[in-house]
Amino acid sequence: MxxxxxxDRRGDAVSDPTQHETERMRSGRGFIAALxxxxxxxxxxxxxxxxxxxxxxxxxxxxxxxxxxxxxxxxxxxxxxxxxxxxxxxxxxxxxxxxxxxxxxxxxxxxxxxxxxKIDQGLADATNGVQLMKPISGLDDMLEHAVAKGVFGTKERSVIGAADATGIAAVVDQQFELAHQVLAHGLVPILEPEITISIPDKAEAESLLLDAILERLGDVPEDRRVMLKLSLPSTPNEYRRLITHPKVLRVVALSxxxxxxxxxxxxxxxxxxxxxxxxxxxxxxxxxxxxxxxxxxxxxxxxxxxxxxxxx
Missing domain, CATH: 3.20.20.70 (Aldolase class I)
Known part of the structure; x- marks a missing residue:
């Protein structure tokens, strides 16, 4: 295989590699290896x-x-x-x-x-039940370097440890602010607001996260797409509206x-x-x-x- x-790839060598990668991520059969x-x-x-x-x-x-x-x-x-x-x-x-x-x-x-x-550089201390990303030093230089190296996209992780509406809104706001900076460099961001699987209110946190993401997706420019990396949901197909959303290239799950x-x-x-x-x-x-x-x-x-x- x-x-x-x-x-097949060599036969398509005359086309734009980024366009080929985009189509592969949109409709290809398989998964993403996190290394x-x-x-x-x-x-x-x-x-x-x-x-x-x-x-x-x-x-x-x-x-x-x-x-x-x-x-x-x-x-x-x-x-x-x-x-x-x-x-x-x-x-x-x-x-x-x-x-x-x-x-x-x-x-x-x-x-x-x-x-x-992966572009995030660790997590801040917990506030309102979540851990935001620490400030990323030299991000624009890092993104320019990634483009020069042939990278297609980025991944950014924060953590949700409770169904706290204020905390989850802060996580999503930060994720999308960083995503817009990534998009400005022509890269595709994977937003990863991870929900800790052991928390007792995980299902409620998932519902709050879904609503917050759907609200912010409207801010993504019409000619751009983002990806999402989410914890496996408590209710099957909880994230179906994200998977079918026109601004989302792909939704993937972490273990x-x-x-x-x-x-x-x-x-x-x-x-x-x-x-x-x-x-x-x-x-x-x-x-x-x-x-x-x-x-x-x-x-x-x-x-x-x-x-x-x-x-x-």
């Missing part, structure tokens, strides 16, 4: 991979190891554009090479996978702490919603696996997430 996909663990989440990701903190010293060694892990995933024969539409990268991954090729270029030209960049099997089961209940999983994607992968074992484990994970993501 991958070889045929690449032939964007940052400094705070990298130690946990490495530990799940079988590398304890005692095995490295300092950030440089840590980021070298996580890049080796990501490279192993991306170069695997299981990781291809036949089932994966896009991948979200951490800034350090964007600025590194994979097999001698810049990471974003490798993804698109070698795998047919659309590159996105949010569910196991891969749980996340796949919940995802499959939502028509038109596709996955953007991180931990659930890499579940079961370890550094000491042989290449054959690694590829087989990754292939099974990708196939399960793909099956849950395709149109039902």
């Amino acid at each position: 991958q070889e045929a996909f690449n032939v 964007d663990q940052s400094g705070g989440s990298t130690p946990k990701a490495l530990k799940l991979y079988g590398i304890d903190e005692s095995q490295y010293s300092g950030d440089t060694e840590m980021f070298d190891l996580i890049h080796q892990m990501r490279t192993r995933i991306i170069t695997s024969s299981a990781f291809g554009g036949d089932r994966i539409l896009a991948a979200i990268l951490f800034q350090q991954t964007l600025d590194r090479d994979i097999e001698g090729t810049p990471s974003a270029t490798y993804l698109w030209e070698r795998k047919g996978i659309v590159p996105f960049l 949010g702490g569910y196991s891969r099997d749980e996340a796949d089961e919940l995802l499959a209940q939502n028509t038109g919603l596709i996955a953007s999983f991180s931990r659930a994607l890499t579940e079961g992968l370890t550094v000491d696996q042989s290449d054959a074992e690694f590829d087989a484990t990754l292939d099974a994970s990708i196939q399960a997430i793909y099956d849950a993501s395709v149109e039902r």
Whole structure:
């Protein structure tokens, strides 16, 4: 399947790559691989991979190891554009090479996978039941750099920990303000107002979030589109109005702490919603696996997430 996909892409080489990527994100069958663990989440990701903190010293060694892990995933024969539409990268991954090729270029030209960049730089302390994003230093320079590297879009995460109307409105306002800055650079933003799955009023928070997003979508220019990355909803098809909204290119779901099997089961209940999983994607992968074992484990994970993501 991958070889045929690449032939199709080469045949379309004369067209605008951005237009090709846009159509792929709008109507392609598959899901988004989230490979964007940052400094705070990298130690946990490495530990799940079988590398304890005692095995490295300092950030440089840590980021070298996580890049080796990501490279192993991306170069695997299981990781291809036949089932994966896009991948979200951490800034350090964007600025590194994979097999001698810049990471974003490798993804698109070698795998047919659309590159996105995580741009948020951590969360502020909780207020009104939510955590807004910390100010992003040098954002315009970062976005210009992303464009130069061939990135198609960005991803920005904040967290909702309670069904607080004031807090949720603040999260959505901040998400859309940042989205407009991203759109001004010709990139497609993925807004990620994550709702913590363990809160008792999750369903109420989802309803408040839906209403707030629908209200702000009217501010998106007619010739622009945004994407949304949301926690799997308590009520199936809760976000259907967002999925079908003319200003929304695609709505994707994060696994949010569910196991891969749980996340796949919940995802499959939502028509038109596709996955953007991180931990659930890499579940079961370890550094000491042989290449054959690694590829087989990754292939099974990708196939399960793909099956849950395709149109039902």
